[in-house]
Amino acid sequence: MEKSLKHVSGSVTAPRGFSAAGVFCDIKRLGTGKGSNKGKKRDLALIVSAVPATVAGTFTTNRVCAAPVKVCVQRVKRGWAQAIVVNSGNANACTGQQGLQDALAMAEIAARAVAPLQAKDVLVASTGRIGVTLPMPNVKAGITAAASLLDSAEASAHHAAEAIMTSDTRPKEVAVEFQLGGQTVRLGGICKGAGMIQPGMSQTGARPALHATMLCFITTDAAIGAKALQTALNQAVAQSFNRITVDGDMSTNDTVLVLANGLAKNKTLSKRDLETFQAALNHVTLTLAKKIVLDGEGVSRFVTVRVNGAKTFADADAAARAVANSSLVKTSWFGGDPNWGRILGALGYSAAPVVENKIDVGYSLPGSKKVLFSLKQGRPTKTTFAALCKITAEKAFDLHINLNLGRASTLIYAADLTEAYVDYNKGDVTDPTTLGG
């Protein structure tokens, strides 16, 4: 973390002029028969800026993308927005024309509830079941309730962070403060993840890239133009959300949105200021992205797969993703096993050209420069199995792969594959509403 950044408490309401709320409106339609308050988790969030804000967004490149994604891709292009309405429990994906109408209606209802907004100033996101249309009466009641509770207190942002959760076990929040253009500005965010996590987002939602639903909403009181904000977000997402994988599945709903309302009244940003802003945005997105991996469905270990010595970035990326998504490698991590045979197998079938007798494989504690190599030039080293196991027994460790073929490198933040993941995701035939991711 940059020295110039300071963590502050709270998240999306830490910057000036933002309010939030999170409520329960029964989007899963639990009904009242179940009688318990336990299932009544918040499922609708509102985030609102007191004044119009510049906006930037990145979206799933999945060709099957949800209705709210289609709406946001268009609205973000305008460069201005003022509110975000989000529901969990229903992804509003694969819901056809009705889904699109519902997404637009969510924005419309929110605009009226938070008057004097216009519908086009409201962005919308959803996560949850695929293929089921939204229960709009419940959604409307939820938006109305949330609007009446909008507040800039930390607790309200926390309620919003809770309301966007699905299989997440905890809310994910962060906020930082830094100097920018002569003023103290703040940048805060919330996100959710858990399963269907290997985002591959782009600005347009089109398909230049690779492969959760992961949702992330970021606010800042910095004054920054929409174009500069989008450029900064593209870079921030490239080094954070687009570098994580839990299960290799890319969602239909992945969305990151940033609102910058300018209430810090900083001067026009110099090149150096833009770098400062970038560093802050990188830090916030990376912190949130790592929280998603750590809280992935059934995840017991966080592994940073570092690939060096590739000929091209594309090769490094292909090699890292093959290892990070191999079921056999991931199950070996679950057991805390420094298995290099499976790693070599995955490298060998990746799209990257690799040469067996050039490959180095090593382990370190996160961030440590002391790497213990199990393999050098394709051959086992004299490092003892026990010494390697001591590292891989940790909750988090770094895997170092050097292809020794070139100078390109990358990393992927990955998770193990556990029985808990399978148990969580195995189909439930007693409940047709489990359709979807």
Next chain:
Amino acid sequence: MEKSLKHVSGSVTAPRGFSAAGVFCDIKRLGTGKGSNKGKKRDLALIVSAVPATVAGTFTTNRVCAAPVKVCVQRVKRGWAQAIVVNSGNANACTGQQGLQDALAMAEIAARAVAPLQAKDVLVASTGRIGVTLPMPNVKAGITAAASLLDSAEASAHHAAEAIMTSDTRPKEVAVEFQLGGQTVRLGGICKGAGMIQPGMSQTGARPALHATMLCFITTDAAIGAKALQTALNQAVAQSFNRITVDGDMSTNDTVLVLANGLAKNKTLSKRDLETFQAALNHVTLTLAKKIVLDGEGVSRFVTVRVNGAKTFADADAAARAVANSSLVKTSWFGGDPNWGRILGALGYSAAPVVENKIDVGYSLPGSKKVLFSLKQGRPTKTTFAALCKITAEKAFDLHINLNLGRASTLIYAADLTEAYVDYNKGDVTDPTTLGG
């Protein structure tokens, strides 16, 4: 199955002039301390033809390939061979120069033990742990013992089928008889699979293709030239072993070998005869390939993923593999859940161009023409969830996907992802010999 084919008992010794054996020679070096005969599974197999045979082979396209694969790729090019020596318990992969020497030595020892063969007439294959060199004294003792037990009895072929098993729970064998060039000929085979199963083999072991160790050894007494045999094998593998996936991981050792010794003394094969031979080889390879999926690690369901209406075969293949290898889709199958949301998600991130509101998804019992559609043109049908579940509750079912974009189609034989798979493969840090696949 073609009417002209008849199943006969036995496997690799069903054709004239073939003998086999399978013995225990402690390749995993269990030692004697464990005291139990339980661990003493056969681990070395020999298959020998009484006369020189034409040969064909396909091999893993993994860039990290095992020493025996390197040896076989060269030897198969000669067009002639007479014996195959195979060990389980050690893959002889990632074993460097020593590994290559050991693979050559295995052939040399076998040639001497089955005199009067030359080393170059012997093909070699291995499966098991990666990165550990072979215990050559044990291997030598095993080959010598196996050579002394060579026999054309069904029991001997069965011992060979047992000896090539790793995590397989049962040996896999098949044999057929048919008329060819005026004579009755036989074709028999054995194979093993279980994990690291998504073969992508080619004749040269080079890399034109995609992605177990799966090993398969086929014998026939048909008289067929090496070139015609290779052409037939390429086609047979393309519709069988290269269409299966258990966990999406491609092994360093995948090998299919066919020996044709001509002892049936059929006439030179006409074009029609070649078609007959092809049909028999297709049947034998597909039967064995399906046995691999059904006996995959922890597998509880066998799903045939059928993709129709793609623009190109490559699109159909990419779509089918994305669905067949999605952790979320596979865990839903484990629960017997006809979840179409996850299927649409996987199709959307596959390399195939798909259009959400054109996609049909349906289910049928294997081979049945009665398909129940859950989705038509991207929208849920009125078919009840209970009706769909009745099909997906079965041990085997077919998933029908129509992209409705073109005329290309394909299928993949796939398996579910279960807690048993994770449990079996999770690393064992108490035993450094679990390295590898």
